[in-house]
């Protein structure tokens with residue numbers, strides 16, 4: 001259970017308004033860096049407004065909204081359902097990757113300089129990007145709401161180690177199902193607040209999370225029982241720090257600590273809402289997940305790693321986009337660094353991660 005029992009001083013999302021000059025130069029004003037870093041540590045997320053060229057958002061939005069209609073009926077589509085439920089009760093939220101043609105891999109989304117500045121101020125230099133994907137929320141209130149969870153079901157330290165950058169192609173608000181967020185839950189809660197936490201038992205490895213398939217029925221049941229935040233912790237925290245649903249302008253990025261409690265909400269509007277999702281870890285963390293990229297994107301990605309405020313992609317290269325799409329979907333963001341695991345409470349089982357197998 002969370003240790004904080006006093007009302008939080010700040011319960012409004014922080015939005016840092018990036019100027020045109022900062023956006024086009026990629027050089028973030030030092031006072032904006034301070035605001036963003038402090039908010040991210042305190043609240044578990046911060047919004048940087050006006051970081052992406054609106055034309056880039058529009059191109060991707062049009063293309064991906066067209067794809068979304070086909071994906072909704074494709075058996076291979078992965079739904080972000082973290083509760084066992086029949087299809088009509090699902091969250092209506094699909095995993096939906098952005099296009100991998102180099103001319104559509106815009107630097108101000110894939111390796112945004114302002115994002116890189118804030119993330120490297122928190123995670124340390126040369127952050128790794130281990131995941132490039134997206135969440136598409138179908139309109140018309142399709143589906144239900146997710147259970148409140150963090151994007152991890154394994155043990156973690158009391159410091160940020162994984163930050164996701166969520167790029168909004170269009171405005172998001174409660175009107176189209178913006179994500180419910182529990183401010184500060186990343187900071188003053190622990191793995192013990194999660195259903196996945198239990199004492200180390202026979203056969204458990206305290207240094208390696210168990211792998212649970214995204215696809216089997218049994219594991220869906222296991223997920224319902226073992227994923228998300230314990231109800232008593234939610235009830236206790238709601239009394240002094242109830243959740244919020246922020247309003248975010250298209251062209252913004254939300255940087256979010258993966259430990260933050262949150263829940264995807266059904267989109268009640270009549271328009272599909274797309275949010276791109278890039279997950280970053282420190283250089284020392286040894287995250288096993290790789291971004292699958294086509295060989296013709298390698299020069300672009302190499303250039304991002306070599307520039308002044310680098311973004312390093314932990315990538316695997318394949319012949320073309322189709323071959324990338326055919327690969328398994330990696331969502332294991334746990335650390336392989338033994339020092340990481342030795343630093344945690346080793347009376348607990350490590351928890352679990354999901355695999356696409």
Ligand SMILES: [Fe+2]
Nearest residue numbers: 149150151262
């Ligand atoms: Fe999530």
